Amino acid sequence: MDLIGPLGKPFHVSGQYKRIAVVGGGIGIFPLLYLLKEMKESDKSAFLGFRSSDYVVMTDEFEAASDRLSISTDDGSVGYKGIITDLLDKDIAERGFDIIYTCGPMPMIRKVKDMAQKAGIKCQVSLEQRMGCGIGACLVCACKTGKPDNWEYSHVCKDGPVFWSDEVILDD
Numbered sequence: 316m317d318l319i320g321p322l323g324k325p326f327h328v329s330g331q332y333k334r335i336a337v338v339g340g341g342i343g344i345f346p347l348l349y350l351l352k353e354m355k356e357s358d359k360s361a362f363l364g365f366r367s368s369d370y371v372v373m374t375d376e377f378e379a380a381s382d383r384l385s386i387s388t389d390d391g392s393v394g395y396k397g398i399i400t401d402l403l404d405k406d407i408a409e410r411g412f413d414i415i416y417t418c419g420p421m422p423m424i425r426k427v428k429d430m431a432q433k434a435g436i437k438c439q440v441s442l443e444q445r446m447g448c449g450i451g452a453c454l455v456c457a458c459k460t461g462k463p464d465n466w467e468y469s470h471v472c473k474d475g476p477v478f479w480s481d482e483v484i485l486d487d
């Protein structure tokens with residue numbers, strides 16, 4: 316097997332963020348575990364959403380890496396029944412965060428982006444996309460960046476996969 320890396324741009328890790336939240340859905344949870352481990356000095360809240368108990372993984376690791384862990388499943392077989400952003404919404408109001416990092420399904424990312432924007436909280440999104448080359452040559456992984464009336468194509472592989480939520484356009 317041939318491997319190249321590291322590629323692309325990572326999450327912004329900084330000691331200036333005292334209270335952080337990570338919001339992950341499905342396979343999008345995995346990069347967030349390593350991010351939590353990097354943010355050593357921060358107060359860390361983790362929010363993980365899954366389809367059902369059959370898909371719930373690595374909760375012990377997230378529990379150890381965070382100060383509090385919230386879990387939801389669509390069918391209520393583990394944790395809160397419903398979508399994970401319901402729990403995030405409650406904590407934004409009660410606790411407040413300096414930054415929210417998110418990775419997972421696009422509807423969840425869109426919702427987290429909107430919630431962060433409304434609350435005036437910084438937000439980084441890590442996008443999932445099909446990739447061919449990983450180095451910006453094949454254009455398989457295009458996404459829109461800029462403002463809705465003045466945007467351009469960027470590469471998730473090279474310019475991301477992590478973007479500031481206010482620089483990326485997440486079309487329906």
Ligand code: FES
Nearest residue numbers: 447449451454472
């Ligand atoms: S994967 Fe080829 S340009 Fe991004």
